[in-house]
Amino acid sequence: MKHGGCVYKYNNPDGILDYSSNINPIKYDFDLNECKEDLYRYPDIEYTNLKNILAKYLGCSVNSVSVSNGAVELIDAFVSLFKRVVVFTPCFSEYQLRAEVRGKEILKLKLNLNFNLELEELKYINEGDILVLGNPNNPTGKRIEKEKLKLIYEICQKRGAYLLLDEAFYEFSDDYDSIEMFKYKEGVSVIRAATKFFSLPGIRLGYAYVSRDIKEKIDNILLPWTVNSVAVFLAQKFLQDTSYIKNSKEFIKKERAFFLLELKKLKEIYVYDTQSNFILIKLLEHDEDTIFKRMLTRNILIRKCSTFYGLNKNYIRIAIKYRKSNLIFLNAFREALYD
Amino acid sequence: MKHGGCVYKYNNPDGILDYSSNINPIKYDFDLNECKEDLYRYPDIEYTNLKNILAKYLGCSVNSVSVSNGAVELIDAFVSLFKRVVVFTPCFSEYQLRAEVRGKEILKLKLNLNFNLELEELKYINEGDILVLGNPNNPTGKRIEKEKLKLIYEICQKRGAYLLLDEAFYEFSDDYDSIEMFKYKEGVSVIRAATKFFSLPGIRLGYAYVSRDIKEKIDNILLPWTVNSVAVFLAQKFLQDTSYIKNSKEFIKKERAFFLLELKKLKEIYVYDTQSNFILIKLLEHDEDTIFKRMLTRNILIRKCSTFYGLNKNYIRIAIKYRKSNLIFLNAFREALYD
Numbered sequence: 001m002k003h004g005g006c007v008y009k010y011n012n013p014d015g016i017l018d019y020s021s022n023i024n025p026i027k028y029d030f031d032l033n034e035c036k037e038d039l040y041r042y043p044d045i046e047y048t049n050l051k052n053i054l055a056k057y058l059g060c061s062v063n064s065v066s067v068s069n070g071a072v073e074l075i076d077a078f079v080s081l082f083k084r085v086v087v088f089t090p091c092f093s094e095y096q097l098r099a100e101v102r103g104k105e106i107l108k109l110k111l112n113l114n115f116n117l118e119l120e121e122l123k124y125i126n127e128g129d130i131l132v133l134g135n136p137n138n139p140t141g142k143r144i145e146k147e148k149l150k151l152i153y154e155i156c157q158k159r160g161a162y163l164l165l166d167e168a169f170y171e172f173s174d175d176y177d178s179i180e181m182f183k184y185k186e187g188v189s190v191i192r193a194a195t196k197f198f199s200l201p202g203i204r205l206g207y208a209y210v211s212r213d214i215k216e217k218i219d220n221i222l223l224p225w226t227v228n229s230v231a232v233f234l235a236q237k238f239l240q241d242t243s244y245i246k247n248s249k250e251f252i253k254k255e256r257a258f259f260l261l262e263l264k265k266l267k268e269i270y271v272y273d274t275q276s277n278f279i280l281i282k283l284l285e286h287d288e289d290t291i292f293k294r295m296l297t298r299n300i301l302i303r304k305c306s307t308f309y310g311l312n313k314n315y316i317r318i319a320i321k322y323r324k325s326n327l328i329f330l331n332a333f334r335e336a337l338y339d
Numbered sequence: 340m341k342h343g344g345c346v347y348k349y350n351n352p353d354g355i356l357d358y359s360s361n362i363n364p365i366k367y368d369f370d371l372n373e374c375k376e377d378l379y380r381y382p383d384i385e386y387t388n389l390k391n392i393l394a395k396y397l398g399c400s401v402n403s404v405s406v407s408n409g410a411v412e413l414i415d416a417f418v419s420l421f422k423r424v425v426v427f428t429p430c431f432s433e434y435q436l437r438a439e440v441r442g443k444e445i446l447k448l449k450l451n452l453n454f455n456l457e458l459e460e461l462k463y464i465n466e467g468d469i470l471v472l473g474n475p476n477n478p479t480g481k482r483i484e485k486e487k488l489k490l491i492y493e494i495c496q497k498r499g500a501y502l503l504l505d506e507a508f509y510e511f512s513d514d515y516d517s518i519e520m521f522k523y524k525e526g527v528s529v530i531r532a533a534t535k536f537f538s539l540p541g542i543r544l545g546y547a548y549v550s551r552d553i554k555e556k557i558d559n560i561l562l563p564w565t566v567n568s569v570a571v572f573l574a575q576k577f578l579q580d581t582s583y584i585k586n587s588k589e590f591i592k593k594e595r596a597f598f599l600l601e602l603k604k605l606k607e608i609y610v611y612d613t614q615s616n617f618i619l620i621k622l623l624e625h626d627e628d629t630i631f632k633r634m635l636t637r638n639i640l641i642r643k644c645s646t647f648y649g650l651n652k653n654y655i656r657i658a659i660k661y662r663k664s665n666l667i668f669l670n671a672f673r674e675a676l677y678d
Binding site: 003018021023027030031032033035036038039040041042043045069070072073076094101199200201202203204220221223224225226228229230231234 | 342357360362366369370371372374375377378379380381382384408409411412415433440538539540541542543559560562563564565567568569570573
């Protein structure tokens with residue numbers, strides 16, 4: 001299992017409390033039949049309306065916006081363009097998987113023991129590289145500090161490398177806006193997506209601010225009509241729904257504080273601080289399989305993390321959901337740890 | 340404009356009679372809200388249910404089925420795997436475009452004056468090539484005869500080349516089933532799609548019978564979660580709707596005969612026979628721009644064909660729609676030719 005959210009393997013997707021998949025628990029609501037007619041024709045191959053709305057949402061020029069079939073298509077397009085892909089592990093496994101598919105060299109550098117990036121490590125980066133960083137990073141939940149990110153970009157520039165930020169979890173963490181920081185720069189792009197924050201992994205919508213030096217090349221690689229008509233229709237709604245966006249941000253902030261506080265009371269685990277909607281946990285006295293099984297008997301699915309390169313069998317990742325669910329999770333988790 | 344169906348350029352997509360986009364006019368009906376909940380979770384990354392239903396529909400083993408974000412993702416995946424891409428022009432422009440994106444050599448061979456493939460031309464094919472053939476071919480509408488297709492496959496085998504059939508228009512032409520012919524063979528795959536026959540270009544669903552010698556490589560290239568949840572939901576319905584399938588086939592057969600008969604009465608054009616739901620027309624006394632403009636003033640969009648490599652400005656392509664529309668088209672077309 002390379003990814004979380006595999007509820008399909010467990011017979012009854014609806015009966016299970018899925019803590020493995022890190023999606024905003026506040027479901028964005030809509031009437032799907034409003035876009036029924038759109039399905040009978042091709043989406044606009046230029047995605048003009050969608051890109052205009054995204055430009056406003058992202059705060060950049062419409063000429064800098066690309067759209068894709070989930071963030072992973074953009075990741076795939078970017079890695080296709082460079083000789084070598086540099087990642088800091090642990091990170092989202094698709095950075096490496098897509099680099100392998102595209103026949104690229106891969107350089108795996110390590111985050112430090114606290115899962116922070118040490119600038120010193122960037123000395124291994126060369127011309128023709130693309131450095132891909134999750135920001136916040138999955139599965140650690142950590143966001144790069146603003147001043148450090150500036151330095152990372154400057155070092156990349158100096159060494160002739162491209163910087164790609166995967167910000168699929170951006171909205172859960174609002175201390176600075178990297179598109180605002182970089183929107184007049186070359187050599188850096190920022191990918192975001194509807195999947196996590198807008199709670200819609202089923203529509204497969206990714207988008208990005210892409211720097212002008214490679215914009216045309218990226219758009220050339222993306223498939224024609226790559227975003228389906230349902231994604232186009234819904235994005236035009238949710239990207240402009242300021243109250244949904246505000247409520248979701250406030251909710252996650254509050255619930256994250258509560259959940260972290262409660263988890264940190266447990267002595268059998270180490271809890272990493274997070275700026276996202278999921279929490280990485282180090283199991284001090286168990287391995288992931290034991291806890292996974294014990295939680296599954298309690299009808300809760302968690303994410304084992306040994307499939308992330310750089311993590312051993314002592315890590316699990318859990319989502320942040322509604323208070324009621326989180327209380328059920330906490331009870332079950334306490335039982336599982338003491339079982 | 341590389342493709343048809345660009346109604347978005349003409350202000351009022353709903354007011355225009357779109358004869359440029361070749362979609363089954365019988366709209367498949369559904370209640371989209373039935374799949375609303377599916378959008379809040381990732382699609383099954385294995386697509387188990389969808390692939391089982393496709394295996395039944397295509398008449399092959401479930402282990403031979405791949406699914407994609409429109410047929411074009413599968414085309415892209417196939418061309419990625421080979422050194423050189425061989426096409427017979429005129430054909431669907433994406434065969435060449437994706438080959439260019441993937442940095443492949445391209446060999447363009449020519450169909451003969453009647454737009455049939457001459458076996459003699461296959462002597463240019465070498466080991467490591469992939470031969471991509473539309474069957475029926477777009478924009479010509481012609482299907483390769485069964486016995487000739489067998490010979491093409493045998494020649495490919497002898498010369499060490501892979502044969503890829505793009506059968507996006509398969510259901511409109513039912514004289515033989517190429518998956519039935521090839522399902523135990525290696526070195527040949529068949530792509531089909533929901534776009535044309537099931538009238539749903541907006542959902543972006545492609546699928547294929549893929550031969551076992553390259554199945555794993557193809558699946559590896561396709562993006563994870565590449566098919567959205569709406570496409571999964573609808574495909575499970577329409578692939579099993581035998582009466583929709585039967586009605587659509589009968590309708591197109593009948594209306595195609597009528598439309599061809601009427602068009603052939605016009606002396607200013609040459610009409611190519613077609614085994615699909617569109618018709619290629621050679622303008623004997625006009626160029627495509629003149630007729631395009633004259634039809635547009637009559638609120639009808641047609642497909643200019645000079646963007647197809649191998650066709651000059653004397654060709655247009657039109658779709659086959661309902662009788663009522665076709666009569667409107669015929670009247671407008673007669674006027675446009677005599678204008």
